[in-house]
Amino acid sequence: MTGKTTKTLRRGALAIALVFLSTGAAGCTDKASVTLHEPGVYKGDTDPLLKLESDPEHQAALQERLVTGQTDR
Numbered sequence: 001m002t003g004k005t006t007k008t009l010r011r012g013a014l015a016i017a018l019v020f021l022s023t024g025a026a027g028c029t030d031k032a033s034v035t036l037h038e039p040g041v042y043k044g045d046t047d048p049l050l051k052l053e054s055d056p057e058h059q060a061a062l063q064e065r066l067v068t069g070q071t072d073r
Helices: 003-027 056-070
Strands: none
Touching: none
């Protein structure tokens, strides 16, 4: 190969390497978001299933599901 061709290939390889490195480095940036929580305090939406906890029909249905699922064991 001639010196000019080698120089062109090196420049092309360098350009490709720079493109890959720059896109790779851009993917490594991550903006961290920090959420501070208080221990023992739930600040989310209320759980709609908690209302069913005192419903005897719901408790009976859960007990029946448990017994049905455990009978094959």
